[in-house]
Amino acid sequence: MPCNPHVYSLCNFTSVAIGPHLDGSLFDTSSFLIDRPTQLSAVFRFDFTTTTWEYHAPMLTSRRSFACAKVLDSDQIIVAGGGSRHTMFSAAGSRMTSVERYDICRDEWVAMEGLPSFRAWCVGFFAGDVEEREFWVMGGYGQARTISEVVSVDEYYQNAVVMELTNRNSDGMWRETG
Structure with missing residues (x-):
């Protein structure tokens, strides 16, 4: 990776394979600088044909431990949620609901309808077909509370929560499942 491996740990990041490329977000430093974790928005792409790394547009929101998947039959990626348990962010850590779509060809991120509730350390995937994705x-995990203001x-x-994306509606609404 085009960063210092002694500063950044290889944890809490996500990668997606698209054609001859591997796209992924930069990692946090929580396992190295335990008192100063960093949520980053940097994005890299590895090209297997040239064996080189390149930087891409950063996400709109810094995040880690998030859901990520390639949109079926497109050159787009969606990321959702994320957060940290580190108490530097609050007594119980941070959680987020933000969702973003990345257009690989345009190298551009756009905000989407947020998750219905905080969700971190989650997984994401696409189901369906080209017409009904x-x-x-x-x-x-979502909200956190503390017991006696000590234990998180x-x-x-x-x-699960599900967003339906159709050709007519590329920014769907979320529904919760059992």
Whole structure:
């Protein structure tokens, strides 16, 4: 990766294979600088044909531990949620609901309808076909609370949220599943 491996750890990042490329976000430094974790928005692409790395437009929101998937039959990627458990962000860490779509050809990110609730350490994938696509975000954890203002307790999700994306509507609404 085009960064210092002694400063950045290879954790809490996501990668997506698209053709002869591997796109991925930069990682956080939580395992190296334990008292100063960093959520980053940097994005890199590895080209297997030239074996080189290149920088791409950063995400609109810095994040880590998020859901990510390639949109079926397109040159787009969607990222959703993310966050940290580190108390530097708050007593229980940070969580986010933001969702972004990346257009690979334009090297451009756009904001989408946010998740219905905070969700970090979740997974994402697409289901359906070209006409009726669904972006699923499953598992992870959401809101957190503290016990006696000391111990952080996470709300773990056993469900999924789904955004339907059609050719007519590329920014769908979320629905929750059981």
